[in-house]
Amino acid sequence: MAVKLVTEQTKTLTSGRFSDSLAPPSILTKDTTIGELPAHRYQVGVNTVVAQVEKTLRLYPILPGVIVTQHDRMVNVISRRRFFEILGTRYGVAVFLKRPIEIMIRHVEEPLILPGTCLIDEAVHEALRRETILAYEPILVDFQAHGFQLLDIYTLLLAQSQLFATLQQELQTINVDLEDRVARRTEELTRVNSRLYLEVAERKHAEKHLEVRIRYEQAIAQSADALLAAVDQPEVIPETLQLLLQATGVSRVFLSKNVQIEGRGLCLVLTHQVCSPGAQTIPKDLQVLPHNENKEWLDAIWSGQTLLGNSAMIGGSIKQLLTQLGIQSFLLLPVGKPGDWYGLIGLDETAVTHTWKNDDLQLLQTVARMLYTYIERQRSRDALTQAKNEAIRANQFKTELMAKVNHELRTPLGAIMGYTQLLQMGAYGPVAPEQTDPLELILSSTNALSTLVNSLLDQAQLEKGNLALENRPFSVREMAIEVDSKVRILAEKTGLTFKIIIEPSFPEEIVGDRMRIEQIWTNLLSNAIKFTEQGYVRTHIRLQGTGQWLIEVADTGIGIPEEVQASIFDTFVQVDGSATRNRSGAGLGLSIAASIIELMGGTIDLESILGQGTTFTVILPLNMVDND
Amino acid sequence: MSKPFALIVEDDAMLADIFSRALQAIEYETEIMRDGRVASEWLQKNVPELLVLDLHLPFLTGDDILNQVNVDTRFAATKIMIVTADALRASYLNGNITLTLIKPVDVSQLQKLAHRLKPKPTM
Numbered sequence: 109m110a111v112k113l114v115t116e117q118t119k120t121l122t123s124g125r126f127s128d129s130l131a132p133p134s135i136l137t138k139d140t141t142i143g144e145l146p147a148h149r150y151q152v153g154v155n156t157v158v159a160q161v162e163k164t165l166r167l168y169p170i171l172p173g174v175i176v177t178q179h180d181r182m183v184n185v186i187s188r189r190r191f192f193e194i195l196g197t198r199y200g201v202a203v204f205l206k207r208p209i210e211i212m213i214r215h216v217e218e219p220l221i222l223p224g225t226c227l228i229d230e231a232v233h234e235a236l237r238r239e240t241i242l243a244y245e246p247i248l249v250d251f252q253a254h255g256f257q258l259l260d261i262y263t264l265l266l267a268q269s270q271l272f273a274t275l276q277q278e279l280q281t282i283n284v285d286l287e288d289r290v291a292r293r294t295e296e297l298t299r300v301n302s303r304l305y306l307e308v309a310e311r312k313h314a315e316k317h318l319e320v321r322i323r324y325e326q327a328i329a330q331s332a333d334a335l336l337a338a339v340d341q342p343e344v345i346p347e348t349l350q351l352l353l354q355a356t357g358v359s360r361v362f363l364s365k366n367v368q369i370e371g372r373g374l375c376l377v378l379t380h381q382v383c384s385p386g387a388q389t390i391p392k393d394l395q396v397l398p399h400n401e402n403k404e405w406l407d408a409i410w411s412g413q414t415l416l417g418n419s420a421m422i423g424g425s426i427k428q429l430l431t432q433l434g435i436q437s438f439l440l441l442p443v444g445k446p447g448d449w450y451g452l453i454g455l456d457e458t459a460v461t462h463t464w465k466n467d468d469l470q471l472l473q474t475v476a477r478m479l480y481t482y483i484e485r486q487r488s489r490d491a492l493t494q495a496k497n498e499a500i501r502a503n504q505f506k507t508e509l510m511a512k513v514n515h516e517l518r519t520p521l522g523a524i525m526g527y528t529q530l531l532q533m534g535a536y537g538p539v540a541p542e543q544t545d546p547l548e549l550i551l552s553s554t555n556a557l558s559t560l561v562n563s564l565l566d567q568a569q570l571e572k573g574n575l576a577l578e579n580r581p582f583s584v585r586e587m588a589i590e591v592d593s594k595v596r597i598l599a600e601k602t603g604l605t606f607k608i609i610i611e612p613s614f615p616e617e618i619v620g621d622r623m624r625i626e627q628i629w630t631n632l633l634s635n636a637i638k639f640t641e642q643g644y645v646r647t648h649i650r651l652q653g654t655g656q657w658l659i660e661v662a663d664t665g666i667g668i669p670e671e672v673q674a675s676i677f678d679t680f681v682q683v684d685g686s687a688t689r690n691r692s693g694a695g696l697g698l699s700i701a702a703s704i705i706e707l708m709g710g711t712i713d714l715e716s717i718l719g720q721g722t723t724f725t726v727i728l729p730l731n732m733v734d735n736d
Numbered sequence: 737m738s739k740p741f742a743l744i745v746e747d748d749a750m751l752a753d754i755f756s757r758a759l760q761a762i763e764y765e766t767e768i769m770r771d772g773r774v775a776s777e778w779l780q781k782n783v784p785e786l787l788v789l790d791l792h793l794p795f796l797t798g799d800d801i802l803n804q805v806n807v808d809t810r811f812a813a814t815k816i817m818i819v820t821a822d823a824l825r826a827s828y829l830n831g832n833i834t835l836t837l838i839k840p841v842d843v844s845q846l847q848k849l850a851h852r853l854k855p856k857p858t859m
Contacts, residue, residue, distance in 0.1 A: 515792075518821035519748050522840035526754030529843035535757055558840050 136271045142231045142249055143224025145267050147257035151175040154183060154210040158195070161209055165191060172246035172260040176209055182256055185219035186212055187245050219248040221256075232268045235261055324471045327355035335478040339489060344482065349382045352455065352475060356468055359387035359458040363443070363479075364397075365451035374399040376406065376451065387458055390433060401425070405440075410449050414473070415440040416464050437462035439469075441476045443483070450483050514565040521561065525554045562627075566700045570707075577707060581733045582622035584649060585610060591626060595633045604637060604645055611650035618657070619731040620708070625659075628701040632661040632724050635697065640665030643721070652727055656710075659726045667718040677702035677712065701726075739765040740785035740854050745775040745801065746819065747793055751839075755788055755819070758843045762851050772796025776804060783810050785855055791820040799829070806832055815853040 133144065150171050152161055161174055165188055173187035186194075186209070194215050195201055204212055220238060222231055226249075236243055247259045331348040338344040349361045362381035369375045378395035399406055405426045409415055416439040419430040430438065437457040444450040453476050455468075528550045532539060539547065566575065588608050599606035629647070636645045643664025652658045668676060677698050705712045710728035742764040746752040749770065756766040764786065769775040772793035779801065787805065791798035798818070805811045816832060821839040829836075835849060 515821045518839040519751060523748070523750040523754065525840045526751065526758070526843050530754060530757055530761075533761065533843070535761060554840070562838075 136228070136267060136274055138227070138229065138271065138275060140228055140267070140271065141224060142222060142226050142228060142247070142259055142264065143251065145228070145259060145263055147249055147259045147263075148172060149175070149255065149257045151177050152209060154178040154213070155208040158204045158207060158209050158212060161186075161191065162195065162205065170260075172258045174209075175248070175256055175258060176213055182248070184213045184216060185246065185248050185258065186216050190216050190245070217242055217245075219245065221248045221250050224249050224251045228264065228267050228271055231259075231264055235264060320465075320467060324355050324467050327351045328471055328474050331475050332478055335475075335482040338482060339485070345479070346380050346382060348475060348479060349380055349453075352453070352472070353382050353384060355471060356455060357384075358437075358455045358462060359384050360390070360454075360456040362390060362454045362456075363451060364395075364454065366399075366449060369396070369398075372396075372398050376402070379451075388434070394429070394432060397429075402429075409440055409442045409452055412442055412446060414442070414469060416469075418461050420461070434458045436460060437464070439464055439472065441472045443476045443480050445480070450480060453479070510564055510567070514561050517557075517561050521554060521558055525551065525558070528554065563697055563700055566704070570700065570703045575704065575707065577624065577704075578621040579619050579731070580622065581617045581619050583617055584614060585616070587622055587626050587629075588649070591630055591633065594630060595637065598634060599637050599645055602637065602641070604640055604643065606637075607644065607646045609646070609648050611648075614649060614651060614657070615730075615732060617733050619733055620728070624704050624708075625728070628704060628726065629659055629661070631697045631701055632659075632726070636661050636663035636665060636722070636724075639663065639722070651730065655730050656727050657730045658728070660723060661726075662721065662723040664721040667720055668714065668716040668722055669718055670716075673714060673716060676714065739763050741782075742766045742786040742788060742850070743775065743778070743782075743784040744768045744788045745772070745793065745798070746770065746788065746790040748790075751790075751819075751841075754843065755841075755846065758847050759786075759788075759850055762847050764850065764854075770794075772798070772801060776801055779804065779811075784814060786815050786817065786850060786853060787811075788817045788819055791818065791822060791825060802829065802833070813855065817850070817853070 133140075148171050150164065150168075150173075152174055154176055156176075165171055165174070171188060173185055173189075173191065175185050176183045191212070194212055195204060220234060220242075222234060226234075231247065235247055238245070244261045246261055247264065249257045249259050251257065331351050334341075334344045334347055345363060349363060353361045360381060360383045362378055364376045364378045367375055367377045369377075376397040376399065378390055381390055383389055397406075402425055404424050405415060416437075418437045419427065419435055422430065429435075433456065435456045435458055437460075439455040441453045441455075442449055443452055453472060455472070528547055530536065532544075532547050532551070588610055592606075592608055596606050633645060633647060640663040645661070645663045647662070648658075648660040650658060650660075702712050705726060705728070708728055710726060712724065712726045714722060714724045716722040740763075742759050744752050744755045744759070744766055746755060746768065747770045752768040752770060756768055759766050767778075767784075769778060773795040775793075776796050789798045789801060793801075798820070802816070802818075805814065805816065815834040818829065818833055818836040819839060819841055820836070834853060837846065837849075
């Protein structure tokens, strides 16, 4: 039976270097299988003489043992150690050496067979699980179709230890990496921590700042509310100063005002002050500061500057003032605008040195602006109220004057009229024929004047709003007779046809202010006569629809230009200047008539064609006598 | 037959004179009083047929005299004629006023009205 050596083994065998052949590959991982480790394929048939095997094993000390086969099938494995043990027994050489190896097989155990895919770890585990005596026996690696190989247990253990070392190294690397990462992380954490710490501190600071800010904003908002809405509320100023006191936490807040004082010139006069508990108020003798004695610092303020400082750092005329008032820190803020400096807001701190913050300044400047707005508004309101009151007084005076003048005019008018009439009547002896006309002229002029006076009184009363209307039953027909008796003479004197037509179905009695209606009607008629040179003046009275009646006065006079028609019912309007001269009248009649008609709930309207005539229509509500 | 008596209470001398002459011309007997107090005293003893009364008077106003006359039954037949420049005030007056004339007064109108107010001659 020939010895069968496989190529890899040949290579291994011929290399002759034990360490090389036994050493596992330098790169081992936990995934390395036993199939990758160096192994040996020394096989002999069952009939091979023991001496032959003994010779080979002695020649190749790296061979872990021999695989015994029969008909190419593995029968058993005899390890090197077991082989020489058996030979070394008493009579071993004599018994076995010249005989086939088959007989030795009976003296060995079954080998541990593991697949080539088995991991080193597992293989070690399996190998060392064997009985102590067998624990170091080689392992038979089963390569399936590629047959078997013998793996020396030392190779396996070496690989295992090498792998372990590698793993440990790896672990160490991982460890180092981990440590590194932990260190980095720790550092990061520390950084984050300190940043957080900083942030917290910052936030705390910000919160405190915010608190102050909120306090200030509230103060601004509250004073804005008060200052921007207030009208005629003097308490809004001390309230605002109180808010400033609370927001800034100083000892004293005050408002001073520029006032011209006789003999002292322009002075800064304290008008309001509020103090925190325990703080002193500004004494009387320091409440008025003449401008010329404090020019040095006041000039700066009246140039629009905010003045602030600590008494320790300041000199000049203000220093004396600060010392007198025991002021440590101060802030003076102008109220007003260039050309109109109302005064100043002052903040004093008497207890400690106050550091004026931007917030202080912002708050104060805002409030100073709002305060000035309030003062300006109040001023213009006062001016407005004064102007209004003056206007009312003037109008009242005018109305009263008018009433008084009316009254005072009536008495002498009465005398003129009375004596003229007495003269006409012959009460002072017979009237010569040539005296009749002048007497008549005196009388008619006086009548005109009397009518004007009546109109003025009506106007005055209309303006006073106390023209009282009467509501009594009266007969329109009776009124017409009265009017006719007064007006007909005038019309016929100028050669006009005059006619009053009352609708036959018109009620006998209606309710209203007969005197006023008669006055208006007479007025319209005498106007018509005045402005008509030829033709007629006609008047109609009739019912208009239900609940109304109308008086129509139509003439064939000069007419009223269209552009004048709209304003003809306004006070003191006449057709034109020339008409005024020829035809007496103050232009009061129509405006009064219109006002009274309106007061009665009626309307007055006109239609006119220039050169052809005018028709006035008065429509009044019809009030019947209540029969119940 | 005696003439009806008219008391003229008017502080303005000229107007009082005119009223007086106008009334005398239509057969009234007249007396002028230019002061409210004097008129009031006179009225305590006398009853005129016609009382011509101004409202603005010294010492005692026309309103006061009007009140005095209104509560006294002796004046039941007395006609009262208010003569005033103050139309507004006249419109607020209460009492037994026969008529109100607003100054300036038309003499012929005064005469016409006063004539109508004369008491009917008793048979």
